[in-house]
Amino acid sequence: MSGRPEEDGSGAEAVPQPGDRDGVTAVSTDAVDESLKTRTMDEAPVGITIADATEPDLPLVYANAAFERITGYPPAYAVGRNCRFLQGEQTRDEPVARMRDAIEEGEATTVELRNYRRDGEQFWNEVTIAPLRDGEGRVAYYVGFQQDVTRRKRAERAAARRAAGIERERAAQELLLERLDGVVADATAAVAEARSRDDLEEGVVEGLAATYTGAWLGSYEPADETMHRRADAGWTPDDRERIGVGDDDTVGAAVSRAVADGRVTIRALADGTVPATAVAAIPLHYGDATYGAVCVYARSNSEFDDHERAVLTALGRTVATGINTLESQRTLRGAEVVELQFTVMNHPLVTLAESLGCRLAYAGSVADRDRPTSLFELSDATGEAVRDAAASTAVEVHGILVDERQACLVELSVEDEQLRALLADHGAQLRDVTVADGVARVTVEVARESLARSLTDAVIERFDGADLVGYRQCERREETREEFVTRLHEELTDRQHAALVRAYSGGFFEWPHETTGDELADAMGVCRSTFHEHLRAAQRKLVGAVLDA
Secondary structure: OOOOOOOOOOOOOOOOOOOOOOOOOOOOOOOOOOOHHHHHOOOOOOOEEEEEEEOOOOEEEEEEEHHHHHHOOOOOHHHHHHHHHHOOOOHHHHHHHHHHHHHOOOOOEEEEEEOOOOOOOOOEEEEEEEEEOOOOOOEEEEEEEEEHHHHHHHHHHHHHHHHHHHHHHHHHHHHHHHHHHHHHHHHHHHHHHOOOOHHHHHHHHHHHHOOOOOEEEEEEEEEEEEEEOOOEEEOOOOOEEEEEEOOOOHHHHHHHHHHOOOOEEEOOOOOOOOOOOEEEEEEEEOOOEEEEEEEEEEOOHHHHOOHHHHHHHHHHHHHHOOOEEEEEEHHOOOOOOEEEEEEEEEOOOHHHHHHOOEEEEEEEEEOOOOOOOOEEEEEEEOOHHHHHHHHHOOOOEEEEEEEOOOEEEEEEEEOHHHHHHHHHOOOOOOEEEEOOOOOEEEEEEEEOHHHHHHHHHHHHHOOOOOEEEEEEEOOOOOHHHHHHHHHHHHHHHHHHHHHHHHHHOOOOOOOOOOOOOHHHHHHHHOOOHHHHHHHHHHHHHHHHHHHHH
């Protein structure tokens, strides 16, 4: 126990004598002699002290062995002194005052306070003091119990620190979510609602500028390795139309690292006079395609913590996905596209053609399986030969649609089809593939020159022996519905058109048939087989016009 600075100290309980029935704090029987009670106190696992409350400074008159183990002070040193010798610089006044007040009121109390061992080591001491009164009710002694609770206090403090850390983290996350909720919502809405790339880019930077100081979005031009600034909002450091990837300035270096690593890159802005102190460069990658980058400016570096970096990374992927979708649609609908033609020698289809000694011609793609498949016409090959040859290549044959003596139509797929993935990343459309004489000649269309250059670089880098052999800009005029119908009508003979109209109007294509082939043949004045010949020819031309388009 630790004593008060001036008058406090450990009280000592008056130990009743055997047979003393006037004692009010202890009861003993004749069977428990004084030696047993003394031994019990001496060998108790907690420190026990007794202080004389009749003396002004409450000196100790007893200290057990556990007191010495806890404090390092032997009983011979402690007896005759007030327990305040255990106090030191870090002992707080509040628990000492509580013991002082309890002693003045003649009451018991328990406190926890910092004490010092004999070697100077600090420890936490849980002290309980209780008054022991004489036969007249006056406090004669104070008994004190000491227990080293340092481990418990450290555990409690560690738990408190963890709880405080968790609370700070929770508060920071709530603040982050509150700040970024609008950013994520605005960006997602911009991507989902955009009908053009311009709309998407304007919506994204406006949403970012509503939360941060400002933002701009640029498209990547691989020809000169620059970012072509397409949209901006809020405050941005300059109005350069093009920013070089790899420039020495802070923004150029941040964009360069973000594009190269595919990760959000944050840099501090050195100029202390500008509204922003940090810039975050967000790469816009979709697979192997680099669509550009977004630069976001913030007033404080703390706005770009680890959590925010993760959100901005996800935002970049969302924007890139939206751009890829719009570019794919532009390729399909665009009046102007770039047509590329590659030659590739190291490809599984080349291996298959060489094994068969035949020519492969692309006939279309289908997507009703777990992965896309393509149809190829093979000259001078049978279905059985194709299956045998494909077994030793990275080509999987899914079906033989036509198997004739000199040609067959095969549905197949290529394992780990890297070329198809590259086309999807760049929003490109496959138009034709021919494989002969150890070379695959691939024709694709893509919406923009920048994507065409990026796709070219990716194909040449990915495939050994690949080369760009054709590059031209094409103008396509979208055919109207009326023009399509007119063109199809011109391809049909009168009999084919009549058979098609009668079959459609008469419900022949419904199930069950509303009219039969015999009835339609009678209406045309032909036999049933002739009617079906005209109808099949018309259907073939109709389906061909749709698929070829």
